[in-house]
Amino acid sequence: MTPFFLVHHALAGGDSSYVERFFGDVQNAVYERLGYREVFTGEAAGAAESSPATGGRSNPDALLAPVMVALYSDAYFTDHQCLLEWSLFRERLRWHHHFTGRSSPALVGVPWSIRSVPVPAQIAEAGMLVGDFGAGYTASGALQLIRTGSASVWYQQLTERVSELIVRARGDEPPALSTRDVEFVERSGRTDWVSAGRGRGTRWSAGSSATLLIPPAPLVPLASTVRTAPTPAAPTPAAMASAAMAPARVGGRERRWRMADPEHTRRPILRRAGAAELDDDDD
Numbered sequence: 001m002t003p004f005f006l007v008h009h010a011l012a013g014g015d016s017s018y019v020e021r022f023f024g025d026v027q028n029a030v031y032e033r034l035g036y037r038e039v040f041t042g043e044a045a046g047a048a049e050s051s052p053a054t055g056g057r058s059n060p061d062a063l064l065a066p067v068m069v070a071l072y073s074d075a076y077f078t079d080h081q082c083l084l085e086w087s088l089f090r091e092r093l094r095w096h097h098h099f100t101g102r103s104s105p106a107l108v109g110v111p112w113s114i115r116s117v118p119v120p121a122q123i124a125e126a127g128m129l130v131g132d133f134g135a136g137y138t139a140s141g142a143l144q145l146i147r148t149g150s151a152s153v154w155y156q157q158l159t160e161r162v163s164e165l166i167v168r169a170r171g172d173e174p175p176a177l178s179t180r181d182v183e184f185v186e187r188s189g190r191t192d193w194v195s196a197g198r199g200r201g202t203r204w205s206a207g208s209s210a211t212l213l214i215p216p217a218p219l220v221p222l223a224s225t226v227r228t229a230p231t232p233a234a235p236t237p238a239a240m241a242s243a244a245m246a247p248a249r250v251g252g253r254e255r256r257w258r259m260a261d262p263e264h265t266r267r268p269i270l271r272r273a274g275a276a277e278l279d280d281d282d283d
Contacts, residue, residue, distance in 0.1 A: 003043035004030070005067035005166045008089075009112065010075035010082050011046030018146050019044055019071065022159070026069065029163035034170075042067075042166075046082075062089055063182065066173040067166050071112035072128060073141070077120055083194045090126060091185050092174035099175070106169040108162055111141035122193055129165075133158045 007023045009015075023044035034040045045059060062068065062085040076082045089107060096104050109128035134154030136145035145155050177185070185191060 001038070001041075002064045002066075003061055004040045004065075005042040005069060006061050006065040007042065007044040007069045007071065008062065008082070008085065009044070009046055009071040010073055010079045012075045012079060014075075015073075015113070015143060016046075018143055021150070022071075022142065022146060025155075025159045026162050026166070029159050030166055033163060033167050042069075059085055062086075063092075063177040063179075067106045067108065067169045069108045069110060069162060069166070071110050071142070072119070072123065073113040073143070074115055074117040076112070077114075077117045077123070080194060083120065084191060087122070087191045087194055088177060088182060088185065089174075090122070091190060092177060096172070096174035100172075102172060104169055104172040104174055105165045106172065106174050108165045108169075110158075110162065111137070113141050113143040115140055120193075129158075129161065131161070133161075 005026075007019065007026070009019050023042065027042055030040055030042065043061060043065075045061060068086075068089045070076070070086055093104055093107055096102070096106075107126060109123065109126060111128055111130075132154075133142075134145055134149060134152060136148045137154065137158065142158060145152075145158065149155055
């Protein structure tokens with residue numbers, strides 16, 4: 001079953017017991033808000049390790065889970081697979097914003113253990129949870145807060161705030177990505193920054209207000225070569241994922257479809273695979 005939320009962290013951090021503690025406390029806070037039901041159960045998972053068996057494939061939960069709680073650390077910022085899965089989740093948010101015009105709080109970036117590695121520019125632009133959660137959190141992140149004051153009011157406020165954002169994202173879930181969608185995203189170059197030096201870094205500093213900073217993704221103007229039409233109702237994530245995978249037959253020929261990149265059209269429709277532009281009405 002797809003988890004209700006995913007606590008995403010770097011396996012190389014060596015802090016799995018603290019991650020499990022944080023996950024358990026956030027999970028209990030979510031249950032308190034929504035009820036003790038399996039459907040509201042999350043999961044803590046490190047990025048899938050590359051191996052001959054996995055071939056570097058992304059964790060399926062990063063492509064399907066409605067909410068990602070990313071624990072930012074030096075290890076996270078230097079882990080290729082962590083950044084790739086983060087980038088794919090961020091792409092899901094870009095699609096959600098394009099289809100609905102709304103910015104979802106489904107990516108909850110929590111400073112976990114940020115000491116010497118600069119924050120990648122893409123993550124800095126997406127924002128992270130800052131606020132008055134005590135000196136330990138301000139110094140380097142939530143890990144220090146757990147180690148020195150897990151029974152403190154600061155730690156309770158942090159887990160309550162994270163659970164609040166998870167619950168709020170429940171009605172604003174980003175669409176899921178299929179493995180074919182992932183291939184399309186990677187071919188488009190939107191994940192190239194992960195391998196190309198991970199972008200310019202910036203130093204992290206905790207702020208004074210508990211705010212998740214996620215600027216809305218800009219809508220790209222419609223290309224002049226694309227004909228416009230009234231925008232239909234936004235499809236559900238399940239419908240998009242299903243349609244993106246299903247071949248269609250027209251006149252006895254099989255046509256395969258994929259999701260169009262928002263930079264090519266403002267219409268929440270599917271593109272025919274291989275088409276450079278939507279000059280014809282394919283739908």
